[in-house]
Amino acid sequence: MAFKLIDLPYPSDGLAPAVSAETLSYHHGKHHQAYIDKTNAAVAGTDLEGQPLEAVVASARGSNQGLFNNAAQSWNHGFYWHSMAPDGGEPSAELAQLIDAAFGSLDDLKTKLAERGAGHFASGWVWLAEKGGKLSIEETHDGDTLADLDFNPLLTVDVWEHAYYLDHQNRRPDYLDKVINEKLNWKFASENLARGETWKYPA
Template identity: 50%
Template structure:
């Protein structure tokens, strides 16, 4: 999902649905802050940070991968990774979320035993991520695995293949769920997880 890039740098990508489409699990008010303020700020900051540098002509994915290994580019990495993570997150959800089918269903069952077992493991990982971060479903060596990353970190920076992600930064759910991260993650898994998107990423 390459982000559009014009003469003035990267632009905030359009959401794949209306801001109220995922209510009540994620309200339009949460989207107005999370997408309209937080995501936009990461992109604006990134454009300012890469201006006049070797990163200015790179794709967003290449910026994430290269800056992850550059000790002098931590600010660039944080804003590039958060820009990429958020775009991936918006696509990881759908109002028609539900259960995996076909190839994705088989992959989940082969790797976790059942969809319920996957949900339990994913929820445990997401709830257990201390502080801000992300919970990912990743393909690794032909198997599906669950990973968590802190802050802006992303499997993309480590050569792994993300399939689906849940945002566990507080701004992703606090207006709707306050400190009830477990309830939010359960609702996200049951109602919003976009398994069609995950299957496209599985390849």
């Protein structure tokens, strides 16, 4: 069964002005769709056809860079759409406790996420992740992902230029400020923590 472009979990204007409907039309409708299409084409007729996306990512890591890039980007974008919400709510009690232990407070975590995102060189992703009952901020470059690594990713922020350029031009910190302070989906992060294992791309 071929992978599909997942629907956005909110209206196309639901993240504005942090992320506009125009940006989502390109980023979701064209960029993400292209990664899905290229992944499907690469696995067609192979042993990976019909496997979960996470298995494709893991199999391709270190052995097929082209497939890895497209499969990982397919997964990353699906996770990213869910990492944001028009009203992200608040962390669960369990997540709030871990945030305080690792960063001091939710506000301190937001500041550190923004700093890491602004300082990330070139393209990539900034993640809030859990491992061994502790939280950390992780960075992956280009199309790399935490989907198949020894972390439980809770949230991610895309720092590729196409994620923000139509709305904020070269002002990545402005994009990060609005997304991190206004649109992060703490309900999703709390669910990922409670589940205790990595989110799965919908079949």
